[in-house]
Every structure is written in structure tokens, then in C-alpha cells.
Amino acid sequence: MNVSDFNFNLPEGLIAQHPLEKRDESRLMVLDKKTGEIQHEKFYDIIDYLKTGDTLVLNNTRVMPARLIGQKEITGGKIEFLLLKKIEGDTWEALAKPGRSAKVGKKFTFGDGKLKAEVIEVLENGNRIIELYYEGIxxxxxxxxxxxxxxPYIHERLEEQERYQTVYSKEKGSAAAPTAGLHFTKELMDKIEAKGINIVYVTLHVGLGTFRPVKVAIIEDHDMHSEFYMLSQDSADIINETKKRGNKIISVGTTSTRTLETIGDENGIVREQSGWTNIFIYPGYKFKVIDKLITNFHLPESTLIMLVSTLATREYVMHAYDEAVKEKYRFFSFGDAMFIK
Incomplete structure (x- = not known):
């Protein structure tokens, strides 16, 4: 299958640059994966599409304030590091800007010396392995x-940093937010639970690979990025019980989906597990665990739109995206939502 099959025309003005004042007042497109029928709602209407006994699965990862701006220890030249993932102890993989300044052995300082870093390795992809030094926690x-x-597509400054976190974020480790969850408020979640719908959590630490463009022409040739995930036994038990009695698993976001589909066996049973996943879901894949999906509107030709198209067929999803552009839905991280039922 060609990557170009997932291209669509997106006017730049539809890329949301800031969150709405109220999280759950974003728009919600409801797409029937069997018929392709589309309905237009508000996100707080999602509760009407969830049934007692169903289980909602959310990713409780929390975005780290991982962008560090500092200086070379000797010359004072500006440097920026973006922490990507912890290797062990205080050793991290990071992006460096400008890269030419971050050679092996070079040392840098941040916050008047409260934090220091030394480059100990340059990887083939240009990322750096750095050692951090500090006092305290x-x-x-x-x-x-x-x-x-x-x-990278958000150019306006975010005044309230917490708006790039879900209200249920807990486990620090992401370089980007699981954006489908940004629409939920605590009040909406209370209403969902009061209706008898289970809410359980997985953890998948979102890496910057989620923004990496697909640079090959054929989907099967793409090398998927790897991300760390965790699922507790309590969450696994509720998911398994839900499936056993015939209720539905509603995944909130592509990250929750990738976690569940990584762990699920051929019968859709999940168990407590942690590890790294590079699962790449594109048309032809058969879902084992999830039944329905809450997601945002994604970039053209991205692995995310390919995953969504796997659940509702490429034809239905691309038609829905054309409809979203026509109806001026807001796209990407701070944009509107889609529910595939």
C-alpha cells in the first residue's frame, strides 16, 4: 500500500494553535466504521455513545518539561537539549541544537549551574547520549x-503549561502528550463512571517519533519508532472481564491502542506487562483488543492516520477527513476529536 493513499489537502489555518477555553467543548465527529455514516457533536456528548459495562482505556503518561536551554560551560554559547528517553541513572538520549556544538566531551550548564550536562556519545541518527549532573531530586x-x-506545528506560546497535559496524567516520561485525552475534564470522567462505565489506565511514554514523517513510498518499508509501555494487572483484569461479558473496549488515543494491541494475544486477552513496542498498525491488521476509538485528527501520510484507517477502512476515514476540512474542524494536538464507533 502506498503512503500517498493517506494524503489529503489540509489548509494551514485549520491547524489548532491553542487549546479551547473548556476542554470538553471541542467538536466531535462520530464515524460509524461499518457504514461510514458521520454525525457532528460536541465532545461532552461522548457519554451518550458509551454503554454501561463498557471500558474506557486511557494513557496516563505525563509530559516532561524536557526542553532545556543553556550555555556551553566555557564559551557561553547557546545550546538546547530535548530529553527523549532515559537510558539508565542520569544518562539520557537527547536531541541537541545546534548539533555542531554538542560534540563528545563538551560540557554545558543550565540555570546558573543547577544542572550540568556532558555529551558522552553521538549516535548514528544524530541524537546525543548525555550525562546529567545536579544536586537534589x-x-x-x-x-x-x-x-x-x-x-513543531504549534507556533504560538502556551501560556498555561498544564493544558498540554491530560487531567489524569500521572507517570512522567513523555516528550509529547497523548492528545486524544486532552478533551476530558474531571467532571466528564465522573459522569462517565457514574453511568457504570469502567475507566482504566495504561502507560505509554510518547516519543518524538510520533511526529516523524514517513519518508518511504511503500508503507511496509517504514521503520516504526519504539516507545515504552506498562499495563497493570488490575487494568488487565477489568479489560479481560469486559470482553468476556461481551461489552466493548474503547481506546482513548492511538497510544492506548498500540499498547493494548502489543500486549493482547490472539484471543484478545491482556496481562500485566511492560516493555518497548514498535508495533505499526496499518490496513490489513486485525484488531485483537479494541472495539472503538477516540482520537484526534492527524497529519496527512502519518502512521496515526494509517492506524485510524485500519479500524474504519481507508475509504471511510479519508472521506471523514475531507468532511472535517469542509466543516472546518480543528486539527492536530489542540484540535477536535473523532469517535470511531
């Missing part, structure tokens, strides 16, 4: 000195 140092790493 790393999370507190990072909260003080780091900035939120917004996606």
Missing part, C-alpha cells in the same frame, strides 16, 4: 528549569 530540578516541548 531530578524531577524538581527539571520542573524548575525545563520547558514544555510543544509539537
Amino acid at each position: 531530578f524531577e524538581q530540578v527539571l520542573d524548575e528549569l525545563g520547558e514544555m516541548p510543544l509539537p
Whole structure:
């Protein structure tokens, strides 16, 4: 299958640059995966499409303020590091800008010396392995000195950093938010639970690979990025019980979906597990665990639109995207939502 099969015309003005004042007042396109029928709602209407006994699966990862801006220790030249993933201890893989300044052995300082870094390796892809030095608790140092790493298509400054976190975020480790969850409020989640719908959590730490363009012409040739995931036994038990009694699993976001489909066996049974996944879901894949999906509107030719097209067919999804452009839905991280039922 060709990557170009997932292209569509997206006016730049539809790329949302800021979140709405109220999270759950974003628009919601409801797509029937069997018929292709489309309905237009508000996100708070999602509760009307969830049934008692169903289970909603959310990704509780939390975005780290992983963008560090500092200086060369000797010359004072500007440097920017974006922490991608922890290797072990205080050793991290990071993006460096400008890269020419971040050679092996070079040392850098942040926040008047509260945090220091040394480059210990340059990887083939240009990323750096760096060692961090500080006093106290790393999370507190990072909260003080780091900035939120917004996606490359958001050009406006985010005044309230917490708006790039879900209201249920807990496990720090992501370089980007699981954006389908940004629409939920605590009040909406309380209403969902009061209706008898289970809410369970997985963790998948979203990497910047989620923004990486597909550079090959044929889908099967794409090398999918890897991300760390966790699923608890309690969550696994509820998911398995839901499927056993014939209720539905509604995945919130492509990250929750990739986690569940990585763990699920051929019968759709999941168990407590953690590890790294590079699962690539594109048309032809048969879902084992999830039944329905809440997601945002994604980039043309991205692995995310390919995943969505696997659940509802490419024809229905591309038609829905054309409809979203026509109806001026807001796209990407701070944009509107789609529910595939």
C-alpha cells in the first residue's frame, strides 16, 4: 500500500494553535466504521455513545518539561537539549541544537549551574547520549528549569503549561502528550463512571517519533519508532472481564491502542506487562483488543492516520477527513476529536 493513499489537502489555518477555553467543548465527529455514516457533536456528548459495562482505556503518561536551554560551560554559547528517553541513572538520549556544538566531551550548564550536562556519545541518527549532573531530586530540578516541548506545528506560546497535559496524567516520561485525552475534564470522567462505565489506565511514554514523517513510498518499508509501555494487572483484569461479558473496549488515543494491541494475544486477552513496542498498525491488521476509538485528527501520510484507517477502512476515514476540512474542524494536538464507533 502506498503512503500517498493517506494524503489529503489540509489548509494551514485549520491547524489548532491553542487549546479551547473548556476542554470538553471541542467538536466531535462520530464515524460509524461499518457504514461510514458521520454525525457532528460536541465532545461532552461522548457519554451518550458509551454503554454501561463498557471500558474506557486511557494513557496516563505525563509530559516532561524536557526542553532545556543553556550555555556551553566555557564559551557561553547557546545550546538546547530535548530529553527523549532515559537510558539508565542520569544518562539520557537527547536531541541537541545546534548539533555542531554538542560534540563528545563538551560540557554545558543550565540555570546558573543547577544542572550540568556532558555529551558522552553521538549516535548514528544524530541524537546525543548525555550525562546529567545536579544536586537534589531530578524531577524538581527539571520542573524548575525545563520547558514544555510543544509539537513543531504549534507556533504560538502556551501560556498555561498544564493544558498540554491530560487531567489524569500521572507517570512522567513523555516528550509529547497523548492528545486524544486532552478533551476530558474531571467532571466528564465522573459522569462517565457514574453511568457504570469502567475507566482504566495504561502507560505509554510518547516519543518524538510520533511526529516523524514517513519518508518511504511503500508503507511496509517504514521503520516504526519504539516507545515504552506498562499495563497493570488490575487494568488487565477489568479489560479481560469486559470482553468476556461481551461489552466493548474503547481506546482513548492511538497510544492506548498500540499498547493494548502489543500486549493482547490472539484471543484478545491482556496481562500485566511492560516493555518497548514498535508495533505499526496499518490496513490489513486485525484488531485483537479494541472495539472503538477516540482520537484526534492527524497529519496527512502519518502512521496515526494509517492506524485510524485500519479500524474504519481507508475509504471511510479519508472521506471523514475531507468532511472535517469542509466543516472546518480543528486539527492536530489542540484540535477536535473523532469517535470511531
